[in-house]
Structures are given as C-alpha cells and as structure tokens.
Amino acid sequence: MKSGSRLERVLRAGLFAVTAELNPPDSADPQAVYENALVLAEVTDAINATDAAGANCHMSSLGICALLKRAGYEVVFQVSCRDRNRIAIQGDLLGAAAMGVRNVLCLTGDDVSVGDQPGAKPVFDLDSIQLLRIARTMRDNGVFLSGRKLDVPPRLFLGAAANPFAPPFDWRPHRLAKKIAAGADFIQTQYCFDMPRLKAYMQQVCDMGLHEQTFILVGVGPLRSAKAAEFLRTRVPGVVIPDEIVDRLHQTPKNKQQEEGKQICIEIIQQVRQIQGVAGVHVMAFRQEELVREIIEGAKLFPRRANDLRSSTSRRS
Amino acid sequence: MSLVDHTHALELAYRWTERMMLRTSPLLARLGFPRLQPLFVFGEEVLKGAVWDCQMCGQCILHSTGMTCPMTCPKNLRNGPCGGVRSNGKCEVKPEMDCVWTKAYLRSQTMKWYGDEMREVQPPVNRALQGTSSWLNMLQRIDKETPKGWKVGD
Numbered sequence: 001m002k003s004g005s006r007l008e009r010v011l012r013a014g015l016f017a018v019t020a021e022l023n024p025p026d027s028a029d030p031q032a033v034y035e036n037a038l039v040l041a042e043v044t045d046a047i048n049a050t051d052a053a054g055a056n057c058h059m060s061s062l063g064i065c066a067l068l069k070r071a072g073y074e075v076v077f078q079v080s081c082r083d084r085n086r087i088a089i090q091g092d093l094l095g096a097a098a099m100g101v102r103n104v105l106c107l108t109g110d111d112v113s114v115g116d117q118p119g120a121k122p123v124f125d126l127d128s129i130q131l132l133r134i135a136r137t138m139r140d141n142g143v144f145l146s147g148r149k150l151d152v153p154p155r156l157f158l159g160a161a162a163n164p165f166a167p168p169f170d171w172r173p174h175r176l177a178k179k180i181a182a183g184a185d186f187i188q189t190q191y192c193f194d195m196p197r198l199k200a201y202m203q204q205v206c207d208m209g210l211h212e213q214t215f216i217l218v219g220v221g222p223l224r225s226a227k228a229a230e231f232l233r234t235r236v237p238g239v240v241i242p243d244e245i246v247d248r249l250h251q252t253p254k255n256k257q258q259e260e261g262k263q264i265c266i267e268i269i270q271q272v273r274q275i276q277g278v279a280g281v282h283v284m285a286f287r288q289e290e291l292v293r294e295i296i297e298g299a300k301l302f303p304r305r306a307n308d309l310r311s312s313t314s315r316r317s
Numbered sequence: 318m319s320l321v322d323h324t325h326a327l328e329l330a331y332r333w334t335e336r337m338m339l340r341t342s343p344l345l346a347r348l349g350f351p352r353l354q355p356l357f358v359f360g361e362e363v364l365k366g367a368v369w370d371c372q373m374c375g376q377c378i379l380h381s382t383g384m385t386c387p388m389t390c391p392k393n394l395r396n397g398p399c400g401g402v403r404s405n406g407k408c409e410v411k412p413e414m415d416c417v418w419t420k421a422y423l424r425s426q427t428m429k430w431y432g433d434e435m436r437e438v439q440p441p442v443n444r445a446l447q448g449t450s451s452w453l454n455m456l457q458r459i460d461k462e463t464p465k466g467w468k469v470g471d
Contacts (some may be wrong), residue, residue, distance in 0.1 A: 108399050111410040129396035130441045137470040147465025163400030168422045182438050190400055237401030237409035314402055
C-alpha cells in the first residue's frame with residue numbers, strides 16, 4: 001500500500017470503484033460543502049474536490065479537502081498546474097497530506113481563457129506529468145524537487161487524467177504510459193459518451209499491458225438536457241458527445257430530458273463495466289449531485305461493498 | 318508544405334549542427350561562452366524564430382518533440398498533448414491554431430532517429446535559462462541539468 005487510502009484499498013481488492021465530483025460552492029460557508037458531500041458520501045468510495053475546474057473561480061480544493069477530512073470523508077485532492085508554481089504545489093501536497101488527504105489527482109488544468117476570469121495570468125510552471133513525478137519522488141524518495149529532505153514524506157495515492165476521446169487517438173495510450181512511468185497509480189478519464197472510441201482505446205491499453213500497471217476509472221455523467229449536451233460538446237474542451245445521444249435527448253419531451261440523461265448515464269456505466277481493464281467509474285454530475293445516488297443504484301453498484309474489503313484478498317500490493 | 322514539415326531533413330540538420338558544435342566546442346570554450354552569448358542568442362532568435370517560432374527557453378528539446386517547439390503550446394507542455402485538443406486537431410486555447418502536439422506526433426513518425434524520444438518524460442523547464450542560447454547551454458551541459466530531486470526518481 002502506497003497510501004492506505006480507502007480508494008486504494010478498494011481498487012487493490014479488485015472491487016469496482018466509484019468516485020464522484022463535488023460541486024464547489026461560491027461561498028465562505030462550510031455548510032454548502034457538507035450538504036453537497038452528504039449526498040455523495042454514502043454511494044461513493046471517494047469525493048473529488050475540484051481545483052477551479054474550467055478555470056472558473058470557486059472555493060479552493062484544499063479548503064474543501066480540509067472541511068471534508070474534518071467531517072471524516074474520503075477525498076481526492078485535485079491539483080491543477082494552471083494557478084500555482086512548483087513551490088506552491090509541493091507545499092500544498094504536504095499540507096494536504098498533513099490533514100489526512102491520501103489521494104491526489106494531478107492535472108495540467110484548463111486554460112484561463114475558457115473561465116470566468118480570462119485576464120488572469122496562466123502559470124503552467126509544471127505539466128501534469130512533471131507534477132506526478134515530483135509527487136511520487138516526495139512520497140517514495142522523501143525529497144522535494146530541489147533534493148532537500150522531507151522529515152516525514154506524504155503518503156499519497158497518485159492519480160492523473162486521460163482523454164481517450166481527443167486526437168491524436170493513436171498517441172493517447174502512449175501518453176497514458178508516460179503518466180504511469182511518471183507515477184500514476186490511478187486514472188480518471190474525461191466524460192465518456194463515445195463507447196466505440198473507449199473500447200478501441202482500452203483495447204490498445206490492454207494490448208500494451210497498461211491496465212495492469214494502473215487503475216482506470218472511466219468518467220461518466222448525466223446530461224441535464226439536450227441544450228446542456230450541446231453546450232458541453234461545443235464549449236467544453238475535450239468532451240465528445242455523439243449525435244445519437246444528443247438526438248435521443250432532443251426526441252424526449254423537455255420535462256423528461258433530465259430523466260433520460262440519467263438513464264443514458266446508467267446504460268453507459270453498465271457498458272463500461274463490461275470492458276476489460278476498467279477498474280471503476282468517476283461520476284461528474286455538475287449541479288446534479290442529487291442524481292448520483294440514483295445513478296449508482298440504477299447501475300446496481302449500491303450498496304457499496306466496503307465491508308468486502310476486510311474479507312477480500314489483495315489483488316496487487 | 319512548409320519547411321517544418323520536412324521533418325527528416327530537419328532531423329538531419331539537427332544532427333549535423335550538433336556534431337559541428339561539439340567539434341568546435343573547445344575553440345568556443347577558449348573564446349569564452351559568456352562572450353559568445355549575444356551572438357548565439359541573436360542567431361537562434363533569427364533562425365529558430367523564423368522556422369519554429371522559437372520562444373528562447375534556453376533548453377531546446379525540438380528533436381524529442383517531433384521537431385515542433387513545445388513552448389509554442391499555450392500551456393507550455395513539455396509532455397503533451399493535453400486533453401483539450403479539439404476533434405479537428407486544433408488547440409483548445411487558440412481555436413485557429415493547429416495543436417502543437419498533434420503536429421509533433423505526426424512529424425515524430427517520419428523521424429528515423431529521434432522519433433521515439435516523444436515517449437520520454439521531460440523534466441520541468443528551468444525558467445532561469447529563458448532568453449539564453451540553448452546551443453551554448455548544450456555545450457556546457459546546462460540544458461540537461463535537472464534538480465537533485467528529479468534525478469533520484471530515475
């Protein structure tokens with residue numbers, strides 16, 4: 001065990017993992033975080049605290065992690081390279097680990113131009129792969145990037161993102177291999193709506209043996225409406241939604257589209273579970289957290305089998 | 318097709334220049350590297366600027382990135398591409414621009430010698446070298462110097 005986190009134990013036990021994203025509040029009130037976490041905690045193995053996703057300003061991921069750890073929840077601390085340089089990020093990793101954070105997702109981050117404050121200075125001092133390797137060295141070798149020794153290294157389960165749906169498609173599995181070489185223990189993918197593309201990607205990943213070197217969680221999420229689907233696929237970089245899915249929502253009456261979106265999400269999870277090399281799902285239900293439970297139940301992933309952890313034998317150490 | 322698309326020819330030119338530089342290195346050292354800086358900076362700005370839109374990071378890895386300058390990526394990725402590449406292969410940040418890394422990948426496939434270097438994990442950029450000559454840094458082995466905490470991970 002690298003971190004001993006619940007997410008790591010679930011994955012190493014060979015159980016199908018479920019993580020979800022918490023909608024970060026635009027508020028200084030901790031109650032908003034607790035309310036959002038409450039609906040997610042029971043049906044997931046870990047809650048992701050996003051780091052100004054889409055370059056939109058919200059409560060910080062470190063702040064959210066502090067609140068969630070205080071309340072006893074399992075978190076994934078998302079760290080983006082967009083807003084902080086290497087000095088700030090390494091300090092945050094230690095601070096987070098000191099608060100009990102055991103899972104970190106290393107991201108390059110969306111550019112400031114897509115967010116609500118496009119005039120901001122983009123940092124990008126590191127990229128996600130360099131960040132992964134620095135975090136791994138802090139954990140495994142007990143040193144900062146400078147080489148200065150840490151008194152107590154952080155115990156972290158390191159994650160990274162992957163987007164099988166963006167070109168160049170042939171290169172994507174090789175980039176995954178680079179992330180694994182840099183230290184990725186687990187992977188969360190971009191939203192999956194294009195099943196043939198995911199299958200082709202996973203085939204290549206399995207042929208390269210990468211699924212045995214990391215745990216791959218496929219990103220899924222409910223589309224609120226046909227309009228939301230159009231927005232997502234035209235305005236959010238890297239999200240691909242095939243016409244069939246958008247048409248299916250268009251053909252549904254407006255007041256039933258949210259329900260249909262949820263149903264599509266459940267179907268996608270069921271298909272994803274059948275694909276070799278997939279270790280879990282990561283649910284991104286932006287401002288629809290209340291649906292996550294129904295989705296997990298609908299996909300027959302509830303009740304979570306946390307108790308199985310004690311009886312099951314470790315798949316990989 | 319522009320000059321940068323003749324990737325193998327560029328790769329050849331790179332290898333030839335590297336050998337020439339290494340051969341003349343003792344002479345250059347006697348002249349004094351600091352004294353040569355302005356001349357080399359000017360040369361690189363003009364030549365590499367014209368061909369690759371060189372950003373003068375001072376630690377050139379062109380041959381490891383499909384003879385495509387990674388510093389022209391708006392996110393400065395040395396290990397790209399990011400997940401935001403559009404379906405048409407254009408950049409997430411600048412929709413009118415081809416993704417630097419999509420080009421790098423395509424070009425790397427026509428490279429006989431250095432194409433596979435795309436698979437190597439590139440260390441963080443030493444920002445202190447910004448604006449200096451990468452050729453002179455190469456001859457002094459400054460460009461490949463990494464922090465101690467990076468090396469222990471090897």
